[in-house]
Amino acid sequence: xxxxxxxxxxxxxxxxxxxxxxxxxxxxxxxxxxxxxxxxxxxxxxxxxxxxxxxxxxxxxxxxxxxxxxxxxxxxxxxxxxxxxxxxxxxxxxxxxxxxxxxxxxxxxxxxxxxxxxxxxxxxxxxxxxxxxxxxxxxxxxxxxxxxxxxxxxxxxxxxxxxxxxxxxxxxxxxxxxxxxxxxxxxxxxxxxxxxxxxxxxxxxxxxxxxxxxxxxxxxxxxxxxxxxxxxxxxxxxxxxxxxxxxxxxxxxxxxxxxxxxxxxxxxxxxxxxxxxxxxxxxxxxxxxxxxxxxxxxxxxxxxxxxxxxxxxxxxxxxxxxxxxxxxxxxxxxxxxxxxxxxxxxxxxxxxxxxxxxxxxxxxxxxxxxxxxxxxxxxxxxxxxxxxxxxxxxx
Amino acid sequence: xxxxxxxxxxxxxxxxxxxxxxxxxxxxxxxxxxxxxxxxxxxxxxxxxxxxxxxxxxxxxxxxxxxxxxxxxxxxxxxxxxxxxxxxxxxxxxxxxxxxxxxxxxxxxxxxxxxxxxxxxxxxxxxxxxxxxxxxxxxxxxxxxxxxxxxxxxxxxxxxxxxxxxxxxxxxxxxxxxxxxxxxxxxxxxxxxxxxxxxxxxxxxxxxxxxxxxxxxxxxxxxxxxxxxxxxxxxxxxxxxxxxxxxxxxxxxxxxxxxxxxxxxxxxxxxxxxxxxxxxxxxxxxxxxxxxxxxxxxxxxxxxxxxxxxxxxxxxxxxxxxxxxxxxxxxxxxxxxxxxxxxxxxxxxxxxxxxxxxxxxxxxxxxxxxxxxxxxxxxxxxxxxxxxxxxxxxx
Numbered sequence: 001x002x003x004x005x006x007x008x009x010x011x012x013x014x015x016x017x018x019x020x021x022x023x024x025x026x027x028x029x030x031x032x033x034x035x036x037x038x039x040x041x042x043x044x045x046x047x048x049x050x051x052x053x054x055x056x057x058x059x060x061x062x063x064x065x066x067x068x069x070x071x072x073x074x075x076x077x078x079x080x081x082x083x084x085x086x087x088x089x090x091x092x093x094x095x096x097x098x099x100x101x102x103x104x105x106x107x108x109x110x111x112x113x114x115x116x117x118x119x120x121x122x123x124x125x126x127x128x129x130x131x132x133x134x135x136x137x138x139x140x141x142x143x144x145x146x147x148x149x150x151x152x153x154x155x156x157x158x159x160x161x162x163x164x165x166x167x168x169x170x171x172x173x174x175x176x177x178x179x180x181x182x183x184x185x186x187x188x189x190x191x192x193x194x195x196x197x198x199x200x201x202x203x204x205x206x207x208x209x210x211x212x213x214x215x216x217x218x219x220x221x222x223x224x225x226x227x228x229x230x231x232x233x234x235x236x237x238x239x240x241x242x243x244x245x246x247x248x249x250x251x252x253x254x255x256x257x258x259x260x261x262x263x264x265x266x267x268x269x270x271x272x273x274x275x276x277x278x279x280x281x282x283x284x285x286x287x288x289x290x291x292x293x294x295x296x297x298x299x300x301x302x303x304x305x306x307x308x309x310x311x312x313x314x315x316x317x318x319x320x321x322x323x324x325x326x327x328x329x330x331x332x333x334x335x336x337x338x339x340x341x342x343x344x345x346x347x348x349x350x351x352x353x354x355x356x357x358x359x360x361x362x363x364x365x366x367x368x369x370x371x372x373x374x375x376x377x378x379x380x381x382x383x384x385x386x387x388x389x390x391x392x393x394x395x
Numbered sequence: 396x397x398x399x400x401x402x403x404x405x406x407x408x409x410x411x412x413x414x415x416x417x418x419x420x421x422x423x424x425x426x427x428x429x430x431x432x433x434x435x436x437x438x439x440x441x442x443x444x445x446x447x448x449x450x451x452x453x454x455x456x457x458x459x460x461x462x463x464x465x466x467x468x469x470x471x472x473x474x475x476x477x478x479x480x481x482x483x484x485x486x487x488x489x490x491x492x493x494x495x496x497x498x499x500x501x502x503x504x505x506x507x508x509x510x511x512x513x514x515x516x517x518x519x520x521x522x523x524x525x526x527x528x529x530x531x532x533x534x535x536x537x538x539x540x541x542x543x544x545x546x547x548x549x550x551x552x553x554x555x556x557x558x559x560x561x562x563x564x565x566x567x568x569x570x571x572x573x574x575x576x577x578x579x580x581x582x583x584x585x586x587x588x589x590x591x592x593x594x595x596x597x598x599x600x601x602x603x604x605x606x607x608x609x610x611x612x613x614x615x616x617x618x619x620x621x622x623x624x625x626x627x628x629x630x631x632x633x634x635x636x637x638x639x640x641x642x643x644x645x646x647x648x649x650x651x652x653x654x655x656x657x658x659x660x661x662x663x664x665x666x667x668x669x670x671x672x673x674x675x676x677x678x679x680x681x682x683x684x685x686x687x688x689x690x691x692x693x694x695x696x697x698x699x700x701x702x703x704x705x706x707x708x709x710x711x712x713x714x715x716x717x718x719x720x721x722x723x724x725x726x727x728x729x730x731x732x733x734x735x736x737x738x739x740x741x742x743x744x745x746x747x748x749x750x751x752x753x754x755x756x757x758x759x760x761x762x763x764x765x766x767x768x769x770x771x772x773x774x775x776x777x778x779x780x781x782x783x784x785x786x787x788x789x790x
Contacts, residue, residue, distance in 0.1 A: 021423065021443050028416065048416050049452075054444040164758050174758070221640055233724075244726020245616055246762055254756040255720040257652045259712050266756055317654050325650040329628075329724045331639020361649040361661055363559050363569070367641055 025050065029058045030067060030087075038071045038084035059085055066091035067111075067393060087111075092393065093149065095140055095195075096385030097159040098202060098377070101125045101177050104136065105377060106143050108154075109385035113213040115378055117147040129172075129183040137192035156392040157189055157197040158384030160205035162230065167200045167247045176265070177229070198384075198391050203250065204241050205383030206373075207234035210336050213382055215371040221332040225252065225322055228340035231273035233322075235330050241387075242330075252322060272325075275318040278341055284311050298347035316351035320359040323352075327364045338373045420445065424453045425462060425482075433466045433479035454480055461486035462506075462788060482506075488544065489783040490535060490590075491776030492554040493597060496520045496572050499531065500772060501538055503549075504780035508608040510773055512542035524567075524578040532587035551591040551787035552584055553779030555600035557625065562595045562642050571660070572624070593779075593786050598645065599636050600778030601768075602629035605731050608777055610766040616727040620647065620717055623735035626668035628717075630725050636782075637725075647717060667720075670713035673736055679706050693742035711746035715754040718747075722759045733768045 025048075032044055045055045062068035062085075069088040073081040089111045096115075098105040108117040119142075123135050144151055163175025170186030172178075189197035207224035216222035221237045231253030235242040242249055253273035254266055261270020262280070274280060278294055285291035288307045300308035323335055342348060349372075357365055373379055420443075427439055440450045457463035457480075464483040468476040484506045491510075493500040503512040514537075518530050539546055558570025565581030567573075584592035602619035611617035616632045626648030630637040637644055648668035649661055656665025657675075669675060673689055680686035683702045695703035718730055737743060744767075752760055768774055 024419075025444060049420060049446065049449040050444060051446040051449075057444075245728045246726060248759060248762070249724065249726035251723040251726075251756065251759075255650075255723045256716045256754065259716065259754070268754070268756070271756075321651045321654065325720075326724075328646040328650045329644065329721075331641060331644035331646075333640045359651065359654070359663070361646065361663065361666075364643060364646075367643070 025054070026058050026061065029055070030062060033062075033068055033085050034087055037086040039086075040082045040084050042082075044085070065393065091153070092155050092389065093153050094155050094385040094388040094392070095157045096381030096383065096388070097136065097140070097157060098205075098380035098384065099123065099125075099132075099136065099159060099161045099178075100202070103377075104139070105381050106136075106140055107378065107381040107385065108143065108147055108149055109382060111389060113209075113382055113386060115382060115385075117143055117149065118378070118381075119143050120377075125178050129178070129180050130188055132178075133183075133185060133188040134192055137189060140193060151193075151195070154195055156388040157193070157195050158205070158386070158388035158391075159185055159189070159197060159199040160202040160380050160384045161199070162202050165199055165201050165247055167198065167243065170197065170199050172199065196388075196392050198387050200241070200384070200387060201232070201234070201247065202380060203232040204234040204243070204247075205387060206338060206379045207236050207336065207383070208239075208241055208386055209379040209381075209383030210338070210373060211236035212239055212386055214379055215374040216334045216336055219332070219334040221330070222334040222336055223250075223326050223330050223332045224336040224338055225319075225326060226339035227276055227319065227322075227337075227342055229278060231276060231322070231339075233326055235332065252326060255325065257318075257321070272318070272322060276315050276322065276341070281311055281315055281341075294341060294345050294348075298345055302347065312348060312351045316348065316355050317359070319348075319352050320356045323356060323370070324360050324364075327368055328361055331364070332368055334368055335370050336373065337370060338379075343373060420449070421453050421456065424450070425457060428457075428463055428480050429482055432481040434481075435477045435479050437477075439480070460788065486548070487550050487784065487788065488548050489550050489780040489787070490538075490552045491778065491780030491783070492531065492535070492552060493600075493772070493775035493779065494518065494520075494527075494531065494554060494556045494573075495597070498772075499534070500776050501531075501535055502773065502776035502780065503538065503542055503544055504777060504784075506784060508604075508777055508781060510777060510780075512538055512544065513773070513776075514538050515772075520573050524573070524575050525583055527573075528578075528580060528583040529587055532584060535588060546588075546590070549590055551593065551783040552588070553600070553781070553783035553786075554580055554584070554592060554594040555597040555775050555779045556594070557597050560594055560596045560642055562593065562638070565592065565594050567594065591783075591787050593782050595636070595779070595782060596627070596629070596642065597775060598627040599629040599638070599642075600782060601733060601774045602631050602731065602778070603634075603636055603781055604774040604776075604778030605733070605768060606631035607634055607781055609774055610769040611729045611731055614727070614729040616725070617729040617731055618645075618721050618725050618727040619731040619733055620714075620721060621734035622671055622714065622717075622732075622737055624673060626671060626717070626734075628721055630727060647721060650720065652713075652716070667713070667717060671710050671717065671736070676706055676710055676736075689736060689740050689743075693740055697742065707743060707746045711743065711750050712754070714743075714747050715751045718751060718765070719755050719759075722763055723756055726759070726762070728763055730763055730765050731768065732765060733774075738768060738771070 041055050045052055068085050071084040071086050092111050094109055096107045096109050104121050104123045106119045107115040109115050123132050125132055162177045164173045166173050172180045172183040174181050185199040186197040203226045210216050211222050223235045225233045233250040233252040254271045256270055257272055258270030262274040264271040264274045281294055285297050297308045301312050436450050463480050466479040466481055487506050489504055491502045491504050499516045499518045501514045502510040504510050518527050520527055557572045559568045561568050567575045567578040569576050580594040581592040598621045605611050606617050618630045620628045628645040628647040649666045651665055652667055653665030657669040659666040659669045676689055680692050692703045696707050
């Protein structure tokens with residue numbers, strides 16, 4: 001049963017175990033305080049079976065981090081008064097950032113996921129990545145100054161952007177939209193601001209934000225499908241991002257539907273996204289008349305123009321396929337439909353809802369609900385801010 | 396921060412926490428013994444920060460369950476001798492069962508996933524489900540008698556079968572192949588054998604077995620794709636089955652590829668499985684000449700008959716689509732190809748491997764390996780037995 005006997009490697013395993021157990025004990029204590037607080041150290045000891053020394057050590061560390069505070073002397077009517085432990089929500093803050101080629105959003109967010117200060121701007125992403133990040137950091141400093149929030153209260157920065165992200169190392173492996181390749185975002189932010197940072201795929205962070213604080217906050221597992229200039233999805237289970245081995249899980253835009261289908265920008269044919277991206281709708285509409293926005297198609301459909309109804313009917317068919325395929329693979333209790341196509345064109349929604357039941361595999365019908373973003377664009381920054389607090393609160 | 400204040404509901408939360416923490420502490424101690432054993436109670440206390448009382452209580456419970464044994468007095472050369480704790484692998488056993496309309500397999504399996512005794516038989520599944528399960532239990536009793544294993548050493552029974560399973564309640568919600576609907580398998584087994592039981596979808600258990608003891612035992616996350624009379628998949632992450640909310644996750648056979656495609660037995664069109672099930676291959680082959688088995692198509696392809704090569708080429712295209720779509724959604728580090736079509740017709744494999752790289756979305760190429768079942772049919776029972784020990788060892 002022993003997987004090794006060498007003293008050196010055995011020590012490593014013990015150390016790793018000790019570290020792991022320390023962290024999970026700490027996280028367990030914080031959770032008990034969140035649910036049952038205010039609560040005494042003694043009661044935490046009773047619940048967990050930990051020794052008084054261990055409970056006191058963990059409590060001290062949580063207090064030092066500012067996550068937990070001591071209450072006034074408290075009496076329950078019997079026995080002597082005690083000092084209890086409770087969560088301190090306003091003491092730690094993080095910064096959430098969303099960045100794409102058209103828009104940059106920055107927010108200062110508290111431990112409860114509330115955006116306290118917010119700014120929407122635009123960075124010229126045609127510049128070198130290092131310069132773009134430098135300018136982003138300037139904007140963050142400006143927002144801190146304007147808001148009067150002391151930078152020392154900021155635990156970290158969470159950045160979301162479209163692309164393939166090595167979240168573990170903080171590197172944008174590839175972002176077609178920004179034209180970035182192997183850009184170490186967290187190193188640049190640390191250099192410019194002196195703050196720790198995390199970076200992740202925008203769809204994953206949007207799903208995290210909606211799942212914890214928005215349209216799916218009562219879901220145990222929710223999958224967000226984002227449809228815009230590209231198509232992606234992300235699964236959140238019990239408040240955690242489902243990443244897969246290399247943080248690529250959820251790339252539903254590139255599941256293949258038709259090996260002889262339309263050419264995709266990935267170099268293959270018939271990817272799901274070729275059926276539903278905005279450009280495909282516009283390409284089709286322009287066969288009838290010059291069309292610049294999806295909105296024009298919706299207006300034409302409202303005016304009972306058959307060609308426009310035809311286009312929306314077809315895109316709804318493939319959005320329902322995206323939904324069916326997601327629920328078959330992930331079996332979540334909710335689906336969040338999001339992204340520019342949906343958010344800016346609610347006129348598409350009735351087309352989707354009319355078809356969706358029949359296009360879902362029968363055992364999954366009624367098994368999930370469809371919801372729409374409640375946090376609007378702020379979801380993106382709340383997701384980033386939440387990931388930063390999860391990462392840097394040392395839990 | 397407090398989510399409730401009512402005394403009654405608060406007690407419930409505390410109780411749930413206590414139970415949860417008790418279980419996870421126990422599981423943690425077992426894990427430390429597995430990795431570092433033989434180890435003293437005192438050292439476990441040092442590593443975990445738990446009080447001597449807590450460690451002793453957990454150790455006593457693990458010893459009582461037969462999972463852990465005490466060693467002889469042991470000296471490390473300094474200080475006084477101590478009694479250490481170590482894993483006792485042979486003391487607990489479970490029974491794994493695989494059942495479909497053509498075959499029934501039963502095995503007695505130890506804590507390390509080894510099949511100690513094994514029998515392959517066939518039950519007439521046209522009978523009432525209760526009678527089928529009764530006869531299954533007779534077969535299990537026979538195997539126990541023949542093997543000389545005392546039924547009191549059996550912790551539980553794990554049954555795998557094709558269908559939609561409510562694993563939580565032990566109910567086969569629907570199995571098209573067996574013609575079962577809402578059959579409470581665990582109740583029947585308990586009634587007949589007096590043993591606790593679990594039941595789950597066969598593809599999920601096959602994936603669990605291969606992941607822990609077979610072709611993917613070094614994978615952190617592996618997805619098994621099974622192709623036979625139907626198509627399914629299952630994802631295993633760190634030794635745990637990914638179930639989704641209602642244990643339906645992984646139903647890749649019913650992701651839609653073509654809304655105008657061939658009619659599927661689910662009543663919709665163009666499901667992935669309509670492109671790759673054995674019946675589809677035979678349907679196509681019979682347009683050329685009477686064909687009863689896929690093997691005949693492979694032989695014809697070996698003889699360079701174009702029509703047969705054409706059929707295999709096309710099925711390989713769609714199997715590669717199944718692989719691409721699985722890695723896009725799950726991003727595992729390995730894919731296990733399994734099921735009757737693959738296992739009985741290895742001649743298909745070169746067709747798949749020739750195409751697979753180009754049909755995978757570029758960022759995922761080289762990101763996963765493809766493996767094939769190593770445990771053969773025994774995988775199915777090992778998976779069931781493993782789930783039974785995970786479930787009933789009270790960890």
